[in-house]
Amino acid sequence: MSLTRVPDGQSLVSDEAVPRLSLTVAAQPLTQQIANHIRDLIIHDGLKPGERIREQPISEQLRVSRTPIREALQILATERLVDILPNRGALVANPGVEDLRGMLKVYSMLDGLGGELACLSAQPAQVAEVELQYGLLQVAFEAKDRSAYFQANQAFHLGIVAGSGNPTLVEIHGQLNLRLYRTRYLAVMQIKDWTSAAYQHADILKAFLDRDGPLLNRLLQAHLGFAWRQAEGVVETPALASA
Amino acid sequence: MSLTRVPDGQSLVSDEAVPRLSLTVAAQPLTQQIANHIRDLIIHDGLKPGERIREQPISEQLRVSRTPIREALQILATERLVDILPNRGALVANPGVEDLRGMLKVYSMLDGLGGELACLSAQPAQVAEVELQYGLLQVAFEAKDRSAYFQANQAFHLGIVAGSGNPTLVEIHGQLNLRLYRTRYLAVMQIKDWTSAAYQHADILKAFLDRDGPLLNRLLQAHLGFAWRQAEGVVETPALASA
DNA sequence: ATTTTCCATATTGTCGACAATACGCAGGCA
DNA sequence: TGCCTGCGTATTGTCGACAATATGGAAAAT
Numbered sequence: 001m002s003l004t005r006v007p008d009g010q011s012l013v014s015d016e017a018v019p020r021l022s023l024t025v026a027a028q029p030l031t032q033q034i035a036n037h038i039r040d041l042i043i044h045d046g047l048k049p050g051e052r053i054r055e056q057p058i059s060e061q062l063r064v065s066r067t068p069i070r071e072a073l074q075i076l077a078t079e080r081l082v083d084i085l086p087n088r089g090a091l092v093a094n095p096g097v098e099d100l101r102g103m104l105k106v107y108s109m110l111d112g113l114g115g116e117l118a119c120l121s122a123q124p125a126q127v128a129e130v131e132l133q134y135g136l137l138q139v140a141f142e143a144k145d146r147s148a149y150f151q152a153n154q155a156f157h158l159g160i161v162a163g164s165g166n167p168t169l170v171e172i173h174g175q176l177n178l179r180l181y182r183t184r185y186l187a188v189m190q191i192k193d194w195t196s197a198a199y200q201h202a203d204i205l206k207a208f209l210d211r212d213g214p215l216l217n218r219l220l221q222a223h224l225g226f227a228w229r230q231a232e233g234v235v236e237t238p239a240l241a242s243a
Numbered sequence: 244m245s246l247t248r249v250p251d252g253q254s255l256v257s258d259e260a261v262p263r264l265s266l267t268v269a270a271q272p273l274t275q276q277i278a279n280h281i282r283d284l285i286i287h288d289g290l291k292p293g294e295r296i297r298e299q300p301i302s303e304q305l306r307v308s309r310t311p312i313r314e315a316l317q318i319l320a321t322e323r324l325v326d327i328l329p330n331r332g333a334l335v336a337n338p339g340v341e342d343l344r345g346m347l348k349v350y351s352m353l354d355g356l357g358g359e360l361a362c363l364s365a366q367p368a369q370v371a372e373v374e375l376q377y378g379l380l381q382v383a384f385e386a387k388d389r390s391a392y393f394q395a396n397q398a399f400h401l402g403i404v405a406g407s408g409n410p411t412l413v414e415i416h417g418q419l420n421l422r423l424y425r426t427r428y429l430a431v432m433q434i435k436d437w438t439s440a441a442y443q444h445a446d447i448l449k450a451f452l453d454r455d456g457p458l459l460n461r462l463l464q465a466h467l468g469f470a471w472r473q474a475e476g477v478v479e480t481p482a483l484a485s486a
Numbered sequence: 487a488t489t490t491t492c493c494a495t496a497t498t499g500t501c502g503a504c505a506a507t508a509c510g511c512a513g514g515c516a
Numbered sequence: 517t518g519c520c521t522g523c524g525t526a527t528t529g530t531c532g533a534c535a536a537t538a539t540g541g542a543a544a545a546t
Binding site: 005029030031064065066067068086087088089 | 529
Binding site for chain 3: 248272273274307308309310311329330331332
């Protein structure tokens with residue numbers, strides 16, 4: 001990872017006409033960059049659940065003082081990706097099976113709601129994006145590429161929710177998605193018949209294209225419930241003692 | 244507000260037997276105390292939407308350096324109660340009507356889900372709490388005490404969700420509740436016929452006591468939709484320019 | 487041998503100082 | 517007048533140092 005400290009030239013060149021004069025997006029605040037960095041480590045299992053997160057090592061690796069690191073940890077704690085024990089440091093959150101079940105219940109509901117609303121308000125570009133991801137999903141599925149499958153699956157579902165046009169819903173859904181990300185990723189990579197749930201996407205896409213909100217809502221919730229039942233066993237033994 | 248810096252003696256004396264030896268709860272981290280302080284100011288309208296939050300004045304008022312204040316602001320930004328503009332400071336979040344509508348949609352869904360789950364898993368003590376708050380609600384209603392009414396109303400609804408036994412749901416619901424808190428408070432204080440929605444609580448309580456989840460779900464969502472329609476007009480003109 | 491006490495060390499928490507950036511205004515220029 | 521330019525000031529961003537706290541183990545006591 002490389003941190004950028006100056007307002008660097010990540011030019012915001014979309015396919016639209018670019019306004020004259022250097023319209024560059026300012027560098028993201030250090031705190032945000034660090035939070036992103038640690039968040040990535042967590043959800044991609046570079047930092048294991050229950051593992052301690054010390055400030056000094058990160059400070060040295062990223063060549064940054066501890067101040068922005070602490071701010072980043074506060075952000076991640078608010079996102080419930082880390083637990084901060086006063087005077088004793090930060091740990092990677094380590095939810096138990098019961099916690100995960102509870103999160104999934106809420107997540108399913110939000111996912112279903114997202115689908116239902118998307119049937120009402122999704123823009124053509126958003127529909128196209130979902131169709132595109134469905135295509136990638138199929139490709140990855142036939143190639144038995146679990147990693148690509150997982151990625152397309154993510155984009156497929158997030159794409160539907162994005163179609164709801166409800167920023168709050170998208171945000172909360174996305175945040176819960178992160179809290180479940182690692183477990184779901186490990187599940188997809190490990191489960192024997194990871195193909196079973198794949199077929200459900202065809203129905204989901206169809207309901208979406210037909211703009212059948214209530215049906216899509218039901219399908220999405222059922223889909224997640226199914227995927228979870230597949231994954232139940234994979235919720236590995238707690239790597240480290242939880243508080 | 245008073246900040247406590249040492250592990251002070253907020254002894255955790257419940258009505259239960261107190262374990263021997265000084266079992267005192269450590270002082271909350273400064274950062275948390277400050278976040279709570281600013282959060283209170285925001286939801287109780289001590290800081291208006293769109294208003295700038297400067298670090299130095301708070302630093303002087305609370306007799307604290309800017310470091311923990313900045314950490315607190317990061318927390319509040321993650322909770323979407325403030326917006327941080329890089330290099331330009333923090334503002335109190337100022338959601339538009341459309342944003343509020345979107346939040347309420349999600350909030351209603353979560354509230355309904357909470358009620359439905361609570362019908363399955365609420366503990367007797369939790370049911371009693373809800374009944375208690377219903378009583379206070381009635382008292383405040385008859386006394387035409389809007390402030391007390393609002394408070395009991397809050398406790399009534401939060402109590403139901405707490406009965407769901409789903410920490411994630413409680414947390415997310417609570418967070419959205421805070422984002423809507425100020426608007427709802429102002430609405431209750433200003434609306435002419437603030438009494439209309441009050442009658443719905445009887446049905447809600449009955450469905451809860453009858454453990455009729457689906458019905459309670461519907462009632463709660465309808466209740467919030469109704470309350471919102473009452474409040475629509477109250478969503479005042481943006482106090483300050485929003486970004 | 488077991489427990490307790492005490493201390494050295496590692497880590498987190500807070501601070502004041504400095505650097506970087508944005509803002510407002512005066513002055514210059516067309 | 518209207519607009520640009522440059523500078524002083526106010527504010528935010530980052531840092532290194534120090535204070536406060538927890539941790540682990542050696543030494544002492546039972």
